[in-house]
Amino acid sequence: MRAFEPVSDILNEAVTTGLIPGFVAVAGVGQNVRYLYHGGQAQVYAERRPMREDTLFDVASLTKVMATLPSALILIERGCFSVDTPLSTYFPQYAYGPKCRVCIGHLLTHTAGLKVSNPPLWERFSQRNEIVEAALAQSIENEPGTVVQYSDVGFIILGELIERVTGISLDTWVEGQVFRPLEMHDTRYAPWSVTNVAATEVRDGSPTVGVVHDKTARAMQGVAGHAGLFSTAMDVAHYLMMWAGASKLIDGRLLDQAVLPKTPETNGNRGWGWVLRGDSQDISGERWPSTVASHTGFTGTSIVFDRPSHTWACLLTNRVHYGRDVNIATLRRRFHTALGSAFFNG
Numbered sequence: 001m002r003a004f005e006p007v008s009d010i011l012n013e014a015v016t017t018g019l020i021p022g023f024v025a026v027a028g029v030g031q032n033v034r035y036l037y038h039g040g041q042a043q044v045y046a047e048r049r050p051m052r053e054d055t056l057f058d059v060a061s062l063t064k065v066m067a068t069l070p071s072a073l074i075l076i077e078r079g080c081f082s083v084d085t086p087l088s089t090y091f092p093q094y095a096y097g098p099k100c101r102v103c104i105g106h107l108l109t110h111t112a113g114l115k116v117s118n119p120p121l122w123e124r125f126s127q128r129n130e131i132v133e134a135a136l137a138q139s140i141e142n143e144p145g146t147v148v149q150y151s152d153v154g155f156i157i158l159g160e161l162i163e164r165v166t167g168i169s170l171d172t173w174v175e176g177q178v179f180r181p182l183e184m185h186d187t188r189y190a191p192w193s194v195t196n197v198a199a200t201e202v203r204d205g206s207p208t209v210g211v212v213h214d215k216t217a218r219a220m221q222g223v224a225g226h227a228g229l230f231s232t233a234m235d236v237a238h239y240l241m242m243w244a245g246a247s248k249l250i251d252g253r254l255l256d257q258a259v260l261p262k263t264p265e266t267n268g269n270r271g272w273g274w275v276l277r278g279d280s281q282d283i284s285g286e287r288w289p290s291t292v293a294s295h296t297g298f299t300g301t302s303i304v305f306d307r308p309s310h311t312w313a314c315l316l317t318n319r320v321h322y323g324r325d326v327n328i329a330t331l332r333r334r335f336h337t338a339l340g341s342a343f344f345n346g
Helices: 003-018 062-077 097-101 106-107 130-135 153-164 170-179 215-219 235-246 254-256 329-344
Strands: 020-029 032-041 293-297 301-306 311-317
Touching: 003 032, 003 329, 020 235, 020 329, 032 215, 032 329, 062 106, 062 153, 062 170, 062 235, 062 254, 062 293, 062 301, 097 106, 106 153, 130 153, 130 215, 153 170, 235 301, 235 311, 301 329, 311 329
Parallel strands: none
Antiparallel strands: 020 032, 020 311, 293 301, 301 311
16 A cells, blocks of 8 residues: 555665664554565574564563563453552562552552662573562662653563462463464464574574573573563564454453553653553654554564554564664654554545
């Protein structure tokens, strides 16, 4: 469609100018895919592999909203806990001092006040149980609910919470309760094959392929609440269709609640898991409605959706294959702005 030509031009330019190796992009309204396009290379260094429509990507922090968030919402809907449930209900490390005021909702909105781990957990620990215990022992530096501080540690704790409540591992739970019902057949914490996975960062002269890029998630054997998931553009589309339309998996009223602002009078604008309009990490661009929600992943991934208009979009790139300092913030905003123009002004 002619309305989407500027979108394709932006992506092709990013490849030809050497900003990103490759991409797969998909967007639509409700259950209908209106735009699907791919280009560039899944791998450049060591060997060249062209990008495919079904290439698997390490989606990095999209794991937070594609695995951990829906799992938490399902358990909330089933009455297992609520956003107001104190963490001390499950973790004795939160029973004393200011930590006793931290609730599950604070973790979902990144307002638990958790201090940034320095040095990072992966530098100090190499076993899953050690990292979980260190995350639970992490101190807080702000009063819960007062400051938005993006936190991997908070979602590591949420992943552990889901395992303790369900009695099964996070990867097994999310595959059975989220991915299968949504027909996300190619999404999992460890891809079946490394032959069709977009390469990420080059380390010690070799590209990382089929191994989680995030070092803390890697130390946790690839399964964590904050990172570790691999997926394809069409599987991400199936997930976004749930958020942008009617859902048989999670009650629509709960999805509505999740994208309402939960962090008034703070330095950010967050829903449960999601980045909302006006937050410093919002990459939705200029043309989407004010009700838009979004999230990004460090490897070069991003998703955007708007529940009232049922519109959604996904851009998967392997930008870290060219180095972790490659900045695609402008590309993300240009891409989503162009899509917004196609959907809302076309």
